[in-house]
Amino acid sequence: MELSLVLDLLGTIAFAISGVLTAFKKRMDLFGIFIIAFVTAAGGGTLRDILIQAPITWMRDLTFVYVIAGAAVFALIFRKKLGYLRRSLFLFDTIGIALYTVVGVQKGFEAEFPFLVCVALGTITASFGGVIRDLLCNEIPVIFRKEIYATACIVGGSMYYLLRMAGLPIDLVAIASGVVVMTIRLLAVWFKWSLPNIYSREELNQ
């Protein structure tokens, strides 16, 4: 799956760059910046592998370590120009979420975990790197507060599981589910969708 590899790399790059930019705002040193880039891009997959007790991907295949390091250096050098790239970055990030979701749910599916656990594994793969990034930067994880991000992962992940159960071929299911994740995320940002507000006016004014 050559295309999948390219997309996966683009996603990794986007996640690494988002890590660099966050660490940068916190005035971390070079080491801190690299670590934040790394956990943002690899943290979700690492937690997934720990939970399903599989070998951790990046520990045996260094491709992603090199890609993350390269993206971090790039982001540092061109940080002043990344504003112009905001759209591309957002697109990469969306691709990353979609791919990471598919990879996560697929790993769960193949290890025969139940439906909800597979969907959770997809969502964890796509979102937990960002959660660790925010924790290490001493912020409440952004995903818990204003993103529809996770909803896209949950819908796409569920679709993946159900279509695989229905017996459709793996490549088709992966592409279709990934496209669904991306579409929901793009539409959500475009139309400013958010989860239904659960707070009353008084609660918000407190």
Place this chain on the structure above:
Amino acid sequence: MELSLVLDLLGTIAFAISGVLTAFKKRMDLFGIFIIAFVTAAGGGTLRDILIQAPITWMRDLTFVYVIAGAAVFALIFRKKLGYLRRSLFLFDTIGIALYTVVGVQKGFEAEFPFLVCVALGTITASFGGVIRDLLCNEIPVIFRKEIYATACIVGGSMYYLLRMAGLPIDLVAIASGVVVMTIRLLAVWFKWSLPNIYSREELNQ
């Protein structure tokens, strides 16, 4: 052990509700609230299973996932009335701590870990969910500052280990140790026990 299952579910519900209330105060969205409820109720057991390298309970048996989701929905809908429930909640929470401690120390005992490690596993099972909840909400874990909570787990967990070593039947030991955890916690709250203060007056005024 039907009774044990009922109590375990009550404990899970109490932990999940305490997670919802914390996330709610931080104005998290629906997704964030569910995640915080989930880690509060399942985080301690997950860390325990990772440490002893056993399969993670909720990944193969979804009962607790459903219970947590139900408790979260309930807590959200009735959040204005939970004030009246405070006493019941506190009781559930105490039951939860007791049960989680027993489950944790039992798993350690059966895997033949040494005494202190078994007690630590019981305490981790009972308290780590709350630690992760506080970390994700960007607070210093409450357990490190004002609760005698952990002391109850340590005493009850030690008792469990010693009685099992003495050859007493497992059900009796589980019940007796659980009751000890609950009693210490209830007495501690009733009589406002706390760990001995280690700070001098000057230190506290700094």
Place this chain on the structure above:
Amino acid sequence: MELSLVLDLLGTIAFAISGVLTAFKKRMDLFGIFIIAFVTAAGGGTLRDILIQAPITWMRDLTFVYVIAGAAVFALIFRKKLGYLRRSLFLFDTIGIALYTVVGVQKGFEAEFPFLVCVALGTITASFGGVIRDLLCNEIPVIFRKEIYATACIVGGSMYYLLRMAGLPIDLVAIASGVVVMTIRLLAVWFKWSLPNIYSREELNQ
């Protein structure tokens, strides 16, 4: 390796004491202080063992648990006099970093992980305890902001790997790499080395 054991214990003591002092500043209770001492001293090795899916050292051998508890009690009792000990503590801490790095990279090397992963394992063993300490105390990890700490681990860890690949005897390699970690750290503090500043003056004034 008797010497190695003594040095390892000294390092553990130094890490535990640094944990106590941090928890103390946050006015934690006795339980919180012990937990912070424990994660500072044992957290890095625990994460390493989880990542390489090896049994977790302190769960089968309690020596370090006792040493950490003893160091915590010592630090609490003599906290007012630890100022006089600052130099010894710094030395112990440096020894600890060196030993922990060597232990970590050695475990990775023997499990045949690739070069970069071995170096990362050494660095994680030496530094992650401090990261967890800072997270639990609700601070941005100090290692991400002003220490050359990690650089010393990376250089010494790389040296270990390369010398072992070159076929040198394990004891010699361990000692030489540990000495390199210590030397870099001591020189860095002495000459106030830091990683190259990557922030422009405008960025720092924002």
